[in-house]
Amino acid sequence: AxxxxxxxxxxxxxxxxxxxxxxxxxxxxxxxxxxxxxxxxxxxxxxxxxxxxxxxxxxxxxxxxxxxxxxxxxxxxxxxxxxxxxxxxxxxxxxxxxxxxxxxxxxxxxxxxxxxxxxxxxxVLGMPGNTAYFGLLEICKPKSGETIVISGAAGAVGSHVGQIAKILGLNVIGICGSDEKCKWLVEEMGFDFAINYKTMPVAARLREVAPQGVDCYFDNVGGDISGIVMYQMNLFGRVAVCGSISSYDADTSSLPKCAILQPALVTNQLKMEGFIVRRWLDRWNEGVIQNLQWIREGKLRxxxxxxxxxxxxxxxxxxxxxxxxxxxxxxxx
Ligand code: NDP
CATH class of the missing domain: 3.90.180.10 (Medium-chain alcohol dehydrogenases, catalytic domain)
Incomplete structure (x- = not known):
C-alpha cells in the first residue's frame, strides 16, 4: 500500500x-x-x-x-x-x-x-454535483428569466451550476480562463455567453452581454472578478459564495487586496451568503438522484x-x- x-x-x-x-x-x-x-x-x-x-x-x-x-x-x-x-x-x-x-x-x-x-x-454525482445543486437552488433561489453569472464556470461545480440554471430557464453567463473553455461552455454546456477573464475586460464585456443586469452570482473564485460582477447586480440580487480559489495561494505576509463591496450590497439590497455543501448532508441522495435523472434525460452533461x-x-x-x-x-x- x-x-x-x-x-x-x-x-x-x-x-x-x-x-x-x-x-x-x-x-x-x-x-x-x-x-x-x-x-x-x-x-x-x-x-x-x-x-x-x-x-x-x-x-x-x-x-x-x-x-x-x-x-x-x-x-x-x-x-x-x-x-x-x-x-x-x-x-x-x-x-x-x-x-x-x-x-x-x-x-x-x-x-x-x-x-x-x-x-x-x-x-457530477457526488460532492461537486451536490454543491452545484444545493448551492444554486438554496442560496441563489433562481427564477426563470433571470440572469446568472458563474465564475470558475468551466470547472466541476461551475459547469454544473450553469446547466441547472439553463434547465430552470435562466440567462447564463460564465467566466473562465481560456478561449477553449469559453467555446466549450457555449457550444456544449448550453451557456448563453462566456467571458475569458484572462484576455477580456470583464466589466465591459459583462455590460455588453448582460445589459439587463445580473440577478444571481454563483461565486467560485472571489477577488477582483467578484467585485466587478457585484457592481453589475440588480435590486435584490443573490450571491452564493461557494469558493474563493483566486486567494487560496495568497501570500498572507502582504495585505490582501480587497474590493469594497458594501456600496454594491447596500444600494441594490443584495443578499450574499457563504455555504459548505455538507449543510445538506441529510438531503444528499436528493441531489444525487436529481442529477442522475438530468443526465439520463440528456439535460446535464x-x-x-x-x-x-x-x-x-x-x-x-x-x-x-x-x-x-x-x-x-x-x-x-
Ligand atoms: P474546478 O474544477 O473549478 O477547478 C478549479 C478552477 O479554478 C481551475 O480549473 C481554474 O479555471 C480556476 N482558477 C484557478 N485559479 C483561479 C484564479 N486566480 N481566478 C479565477 N479562477 C481560477 O474546481 P471545483 O469545481 O471543484 O471547485 C470550484 C470552487 O468551488 C472552488 O473555489 C472550491 O473551493 C469551491 N467548492 C466549494 C464547496 C463548498 O461546499 N462551498 C464544495 C466544492 C467546491 P480557469 O481556467 O477558469 O482559471
Whole structure:
C-alpha cells in the first residue's frame, strides 16, 4: 500500500516536496472491517486549504472511489464499490466505527448508477454535483428569466451550476480562463455567453452581454472578478459564495487586496451568503438522484479531465489549481 503524507505545510503555491509518497504495511482485518483499493481519486480546491488544519504527518486529505477487495463486514461485501474521504492512499482498511470528522461523511456504497462510470461519484454525482445543486437552488433561489453569472464556470461545480440554471430557464453567463473553455461552455454546456477573464475586460464585456443586469452570482473564485460582477447586480440580487480559489495561494505576509463591496450590497439590497455543501448532508441522495435523472434525460452533461497514475497525484492537483482541467479533475489509480 502507498500513501502521500504532508511533510510541509503549503506556503503560496504547493510544492511537490510538501508531500512524501511512502509505503505502508496494513495489518490483518479485524471483525467488521473491510479493505478497499482505490480506483479513482478526486483532486479538489478545498484540499489546498483544509489540510492546513491537520498535523504534519497526516495522510493528504481527499475523496476516492474504491473497490472492496477483502471484507469481514456483510454490509460491505467484496466486489462492491464505496465513496469515501480516505485520503491519498491506494489501500485503506475501513472500520465502520471510523470517525471522519474532516468531511463528516462516512464511506458509503456507490449508488446504482447503471453503466455510468464510477468516477462520476466524485463529480457530477457526488460532492461537486451536490454543491452545484444545493448551492444554486438554496442560496441563489433562481427564477426563470433571470440572469446568472458563474465564475470558475468551466470547472466541476461551475459547469454544473450553469446547466441547472439553463434547465430552470435562466440567462447564463460564465467566466473562465481560456478561449477553449469559453467555446466549450457555449457550444456544449448550453451557456448563453462566456467571458475569458484572462484576455477580456470583464466589466465591459459583462455590460455588453448582460445589459439587463445580473440577478444571481454563483461565486467560485472571489477577488477582483467578484467585485466587478457585484457592481453589475440588480435590486435584490443573490450571491452564493461557494469558493474563493483566486486567494487560496495568497501570500498572507502582504495585505490582501480587497474590493469594497458594501456600496454594491447596500444600494441594490443584495443578499450574499457563504455555504459548505455538507449543510445538506441529510438531503444528499436528493441531489444525487436529481442529477442522475438530468443526465439520463440528456439535460446535464459532464466532462472529466483524467490523469492516469497514483504517482501523478500532485501534478493533477496543482494542474487543477492552475486551470488545466475542464470539468472535473480526476486521477485514475
Ligand atoms: P474546478 O474544477 O473549478 O477547478 C478549479 C478552477 O479554478 C481551475 O480549473 C481554474 O479555471 C480556476 N482558477 C484557478 N485559479 C483561479 C484564479 N486566480 N481566478 C479565477 N479562477 C481560477 O474546481 P471545483 O469545481 O471543484 O471547485 C470550484 C470552487 O468551488 C472552488 O473555489 C472550491 O473551493 C469551491 N467548492 C466549494 C464547496 C463548498 O461546499 N462551498 C464544495 C466544492 C467546491 P480557469 O481556467 O477558469 O482559471
Amino acid at each position: 502507498k500513501k502521500y503524507v504532508l511533510i510541509n505545510y503549503f506556503v503560496n503555491q504547493p510544492k511537490p516536496t510538501d508531500l512524501k509518497l511512502v509505503e505502508e504495511e496494513l495489518p490483518p482485518l479485524q471483525d467488521e472491517e473491510y479493505l478497499v483499493e482505490a480506483e479513482y481519486f478526486s483532486v479538489d480546491p478545498y484540499m489546498r486549504l483544509y489540510v492546513l488544519n491537520f498535523p504534519l504527518g497526516t495522510t493528504m486529505i481527499g475523496g476516492q472511489v474504491a473497490k472492496i477487495i477483502e471484507s469481514k463486514n456483510p454490509t460491505f461485501p467484496v466486489g462492491k464499490r464505496i465513496v469515501g474521504y480516505l485520503g491519498w492512499r491506494t489501500h485503506t482498511i475501513i472500520s465502520p466505527n471510523i470517525d471522519n470528522s474532516f468531511a463528516q461523511q462516512k464511506p458509503y456504497l456507490l449508488p446504482d448508477i447503471g453503466d455510468l462510470p464510477s468516477s462520476l461519484s466524485l463529480g 459532464y466532462r472529466e479531465t483524467v490523469t492516469k497514475g497514483f504517482e501523478n497525484m500532485f501534478d493533477a492537483f496543482i494542474g487543477m489549481l492552475h486551470g488545466d482541467n475542464t470539468g472535473k479533475a480526476i486521477v485514475q489509480a
